Amino acid sequence: MSSPVLALSAGQIRRRPAAFAGLAAALLLATAAVTLFGSLVAAQVTAPRSVARAPVAGPGVLVIAGAFGEIAVLVALFTVVNALGFTLRQQHRDLALLRTVAATPRQVRRVVRAQVVATVLLAAVPGCAVGLLAARAFLAALQRRGMAAPGLRIPGTPVPMLIALGVALLVGLAATAAAAWRVTRPAPAVALTEGTGGARPTGVLRPLAGAAVLAGGVLLLRLAATRPAGELDKAAQAALLGSLVLLAAVALLGPLAARALAAALGLPVRVLVPRAGWLADANLRGYAARLSSAVVPVALLVGLAGTMLIITSTAERAARASGAMTSVTKASDVWLRQAELGLLVCFAAVSTVNTLVALTADRRREFALLRLVGATRRQLLRMLSVEAVLTTVVGVLLGAAVAVAASGAFSWAVRGTVVPAMPGAGCAWVVLGAAALTVPGIVGTGLWATGGSAVESVGVDRG
Known part of the structure; x- marks a missing residue:
């Protein structure tokens, strides 16, 4: 990716710290949620057979991670899409101005993608760390209530964290493509007019x-x-x-x-x-x-x-x-x-x-x-x-x-x-x-x- 694209992306992040901080917080929570429930699944899947088949009170860790994680992860991703759409709407006028000074639609999309990738990478490390800590605390709470086998442990595999990073990037880039289309589809003058109007x-x-x-x-x-x-x-x-x-x-x-x-x-x-x-x-x-x-x-x-x-x-x-x-x-x-x-x-x-x-x-x-x-x-x-x-x-x-x-x-x-x-x-x-x-x-x-x-x-x- 060229340095002008990176410079423009970094400039937008510096100019709108509140909007990008909100997006980063949403991405942090999303990666934490995926890591949390993914780690619970990994704990059950990688456990020795004697531990995995131990009788427990309740539906079991896999069912809990699947049923409850499904709603939590969907809400987290919904929050990311909403935050990302808002952040891009805040830049509508600036991105339209780029097009009036000869930036192509492809270049504008690259600027937006660079912003999202940078924000995802910044939020992913603390998000995965929070998710891992939450998985250990949640598993301990389940074990205290007899809903998980006592010998179950959160494994050290990075797979749940890599999946969380991949999901965050996939959702972010997909939402970016849809949101950037609104700026790059019309003519530059029309996009600029839309960016200056409230309604x-x-x-x-x-x-x-x-x-x-x-x-x-x-x-x-x-x-x-x-x-x-x-x-x-x-x-x-x-x-x-x-x-x-x-x-x-x-x-x-x-x-x-x-x-x-x-x-x-x-x-x-x-x-x-x-x-x-x-x-x-x-x-x-x-x-x-x-x-x-x-x-x-x-x-x-x-x-x-x-x-x-x-x-x-x-x-x-x-x-x-x-x-x-x-x-x-x-x-x-x-x-x-x-x-x-x-x-x-x-x-x-x-x-x-x-x-x-x-x-x-x-x-x-x-x-x-x-x-x-x-x-x-x-x-x-x-x-x-x-x-x-x-x-x-x-x-x-x-x-x-x-x-x-x-x-x-x-x-x-x-x-x-x-x-x-x-x-x-x-x-x-x-x-x-x-x-x-x-x-x-x-x-x-x-x-x-x-x-x-x-x-x-x-x-x-x-x-």
């Missing part, structure tokens, strides 16, 4: 892809709802996968859904907070792609956490009513689901904070322009506070819709009704957690972004 046209492919993914999620929920009474574990797994697919559809249809919800919520906000509310509502509706980037991680957090909490509560209530225990309601598997929930919440929380911080930091020039035309710093922070609340509400509503749909399908299979058992306290904590991540993340970054000299900030390009 870019969504196009046709994204809504069509979103509709197709939405249909796939509905089919998975139908599969969950039609499982017989003796297959509630499979119903729970189908419902969890269905919720993840629905969240992918939310990510694809995000600009449309977020704009519709923001428009519905905007009127009462304008009435309650006339000045700051009007400006916040105009910003959110005018920049649908930016709003979508902000609400998707919040919806991911609320949707996955809510689905798992409600499914577990519904299964436990059904078990108390019938006296039949399943692996959804056994104490050992409830602990497993709590551990998985903690891992998924970690992914979603990191994605939420990274995205919101990078989004708000990227608006420094916008805030400086508002200050030059008369807005005070206090007014801007009030506007950001209203935006943060609206962003939280939109993300919570989208995530809650996914959680209700997935848990309703599971409830139909368990209880014959689409109304699940709602754990009120748990759901309230999920909503409060989303608000605690979103509002301070936006307002706290806004304190930094609105500081300094407005004249100097206007002279600095966004980044």
